[in-house]
Amino acid sequence: MxxxxxxxxxxxxxxxxxxxxxxxxxxxxxxxxxxxxxxxxxxxxxxxxxxxxxxxxxxxxxxxxxxxxxxxxxxxxxxxFKSQGTKLIPESTEELNYFLKSAVFVCVCMNKILIFLFCPAAVIFYEYYVPEGERLDSALKRHKDALTSELKLWEEYLHNLGSGSNLAGKSFTLADVVIFPTVATLFRFGLSEKRYPKLAEYYALLRERPSIKASWPPHWLENTKGQDTLKDV
Structure with a gap:
């Protein structure tokens, strides 16, 4: 197939x-x-x-x-492939309600999700993409401040869900498929687990999932040590 x-x-x-x-x-x-x-x-x-x-x-x-x-x-x-593998959009009323709530938080509010997806890249790759003579400390600080604000929202969201929860509740859904790679990238680049314990808990919960382990970035496996770009965020 x-x-x-x-x-x-x-x-x-x-x-x-x-x-x-x-x-x-x-x-x-x-x-x-x-x-x-x-x-x-x-x-x-x-x-x-x-x-x-x-x-x-x-x-x-x-x-x-x-x-x-x-x-x-x-x-x-x-x-x-609805009937094959994991149902990534739940069918039960209760789980669908959780999914829709997380979908609103994750997908519908595109301005927020774009901030969450863009800000790490803006901070991580600022020096890579911006020529040395054009770099501004104020621009990097602005990107870091935007990322910090967004991370606090996600900490609160995960706190309200409770320990051991996926983004839409008990079930692993498309919300997790979409967001987990960005969360993993954040910690790969040094995000503090102590400063963001709920995000760290979510990361630890999903990184052992078979689908995620099977698709783990090859160069991360070759070099398990990440970077510290986000250690102060």
């Missing part, structure tokens, strides 16, 4: 990782998987452009169907 699927991806990319988690959860192992090097700019190759005109990953193809946005790909996999 998965043999007519192709995924072009990069190691450590949260958008790529969430698609890989969704594929694992839907029992769609065996797809055509090609790891591309960002350092070599392989994501700008003709192979990628033939699927994704933006030259970005993840680039996903199922038969003649192409879906290149990670959120859309995850929803596509769930809608096409």
């Amino acid at each position: 998965a043999r007519n699927m192709t995924l072009l991806w990069g190691s450590g990319s949260p958008p790529c990782w969430r698609v890989m988690i969704a594929l694992e959860e839907k029992k769609l192992q065996g797809y055509n998987s090609k790891l591309l090097s960002f350092d070599k700019e392989e994501h700008k190759s003709q192979e990628v452009f033939s699927i994704n005109p933006r030259g970005q990953v993840p680039s996903f193809k199922h038969g003649d169907i192409i879906v290149n946005e990670s959120y859309a790909t995850c929803f596509y996999l769930e809608s096409q």
